[in-house]
Amino acid sequence: MITLHINSQPIKVEAGTTILEAAKKLHYRIPTLCYKEGLSIYGGCRLCVVEVKGRSNLPIACAEEVQEGMEVFTHSDLVLETRRNIFQLLIANHPFDCQLNCLTCLKSSSCELRKLAEEIGVGQLKYEALHKPWTMDTSSRSVVIETSKCISCGRCVRTCNEIQHGGILTMSERGLATKVDTFMAKGLGNVDCTNCGQCILACPTGAIHEVYHVNQVIQAINDPDTHVVIQTAPAVRVAIGEEFGAPLGMNLEKKIVTALRKMGADKVFDTNFTADLTIIEEGTEFINRINHQGVLPIITSCSPGWIKFAEHNYPDLLPNISTCKSPQQMFGTLAKTYYAEKEKLSPDKIVSVSIMPCTAKKYELARDELKDDVDYVLTTRELAKLIRAYGLEFMNLPDGEYDQPFGISTGAAAIFGVSGGVMEAALRTGYELISGKELEELEFVDIRGLKGIKEAVVDIDGEKIRVAVANGLENAVQMLKHKEKYHFIEIMTCPGGCIGGGGQPISDVDNILEERMTGIYATDQKREIRKSHKNPAIIKLYEEFLGEPNGEKAHRLLHTHYMKR
């Protein structure tokens, strides 16, 4: 243990602790910007400088480890003045301009620079504003980079490299021109980016954001000639409340339904319905592969970021990946076939919108082999924008119910939103279909939680089925090194699964993923039916329309293929 003084208060901490961590223990917050928990240390912004007695320059608290007898001052005059000046310098290169970009910025409600300005005590620009020229990378279908807003803190670069195994972003150029860019400045749309949007969540300034579809959706809703059907994904409902001050993790699906209806959506459906459908199709595929010596392990296919990642990096694994479309795409197909037939609507009058926690879904809808099933994707953040744009008092809205026929879903579908959920839902169904027995214990606790890699062995009729679950692509890469060990693998691109998706609200709450996860499992707990194959609407859908699970029609409509990229 090491004893030191911080602001004249003694504290004992383990060797290897940084000044930042030690100060936190004493409840001092040292302002940070380039530092982000879970990422490597960058040491660029220098806002976390502190004074250490006996040292002439100011070390940075995020990197400097404590030493015996150290005397640290986190808020001395010298420190405050230096911090203010650094902040002044940084803010002079960040554009606030007549395009009112601040007001419409992705970060307008969660701006870290604003918070820092307050903490550090900066009210007025001291140095002349010297903006970079206004350039944008709009080559991607999912993610936009507004270089002019970038302060080059490197958080996106480190997130992409360290969490997502991406290496897509880099600091390019040097000197004053240093900026974030893609390899050879090819543009995000032309490199191996998975569109996961984790870089968006990491960015403190709104320099990276999704490709917005809000305006197109408003247009479609306002167009009397179109029939707008909207689906809402499992993870959206437990996060949207963060934008409106609701208790964390609260399931607000009923308010979402009302809000969308009040905006003028023709039908509001639940992606959970097609999540149940995915389980039937994927479960059947799995059983068939087991019974007919098919390619194993089978790997889930609902996460479009993972799919693109695999197409770039694991072409050999493509046959392992389930051919099932994702729930979003299954929904899109059914809306323009089954639903259109049923309602006697022409499919090209239908505008299919999905509300997703995910930026990669915006890319998915435009894939050649899936084209036209889904027209627009809004992220959870865009949904909040839309709700505000329509002037709705979200938290005061009365509850509403999803429309039929895609409104009934099970607890198994609800947990699709969290890492391990798809696997658990599949096991609930697979167990009963294979063994013919009823599953007593529905909770597969080994594959729950936020750990990056989870494993379980499930005994089904004497057969030991080994499953693994990974979230975050770096974890997926690590897990796939031992893929032969398993029969069934779930991979979610984003840390925590879709609750941590790149389209979710940006939160500064430390345990936000846990809160959302708790909300998801509570939803499952409350559902009367908790196994996908028991969903009466699904049973009816097969009877009326699809025929057999994995049958000819189901295959034509609900399955897809992948390509090496």
Add this chain to the structure above:
Amino acid sequence: MMKECKYIKEIIEKGTVEWPYRFFHQGLEMGRERCFRELEKSGLVGRGGAAFPTSKKWGSVWDTENVVLICNADEGEPGTFKDRYIMENNPAFLLESMLLSAFIVNARALYIYIRGEYTQAISLMKKEIDQADVVLDAYREKTGVKLEVEVVVGQGAYVCGDETSLINSIEGVRPNSRIKPPYPTQKGLFDAPTIVNNVETLCNLSLIIRDGGDFFSSLGVEGSRGTKLISLSGKIKNPGVYEIEMGKVSLREIIEELGGGIKGDHELKFVIPGGISTQLFVENEIDVMVDYCSLKQAGSALGSGAIIVADETVNAVEMAKNAADFFSKETCGICFPCKEGNRQIHNMLNKIYVFEGKREYLKLIREISETTSRAARCGLGQSAGNLLVSAIEKIPGDFTYYLPEIDLDRDEVKK
């Protein structure tokens, strides 16, 4: 008339008299312990600019395996050309000194990182290394290590003068500084413990082995032992590389006697004693002795020994502007105070230069420079403002010329 001291330079210019690689073989015979003891006695400090005791640096990896030694020949600073002089005039002497040093630190790999523009030096060093089989065999016989000597051609970034940036550059990643700790001696090139030393520093090793540490430390003064190569340039009659015994010669003597005084009919206006990261001196300040401590006490630094002399035709604003251009290009762009500070300073000086400056600029420049010197991550940023601020303070007239409406009050600038 003062005579140039020729301690290192003699070897550089004339070569080793008796037989090639003599100091290296002498070192092998002495063994690394005894060599190291001589180094400790010598009091040698790094000649690249930081003036860190060489024995301390080497001592920290003494018992470590897999040490990498890098000779830093990335002489990127304007006005410095002494390393080039060594490489072009006696590459064998440098290689010999590098091998000797590698032997003492027990290195497994030896690199020399040469500035890309130095094409002649690069080819000479390469040629020398290609012909060094016999010496390398002797090295292997003694140590059991088959030492590879590799020439790395620099990518032209000044910040590579910073050890960690240079290491990044050899690794093939973006050449920016790394956070310290870990220091390169703990975790450097490809995570191996790494020693980086300047060309001139390593060359001194040969002399220490030849004459003994005690003799070496009898040269120079406390804190600045031995001699120093000086790159003398600017408005001077005889620019070039000179060698001085540290602490025994004043800046004025160097300029007037070695450099032959100011060129043409002009008056000396100011002198930059250690390259463009150091504070300048005006005419009445140059009686200062040239060694690390004296220059520091006088408010500047010896740096790598680039003395740049300016006469009254040189405009301090233009000079400051050029320095700011240089730093704006050369900041690695990682840490905010350096990148953004240089952006602002660059902007302000360029405006001043076209008569669009404002009264408060001079104060802001000083403030930025102070912030950056306290908070930047590496030496480049920490010292980038030194020259500009000293120019504003000591040659205010040049600035007021461009800021005509200002009645410049020195106290205000100093605030």
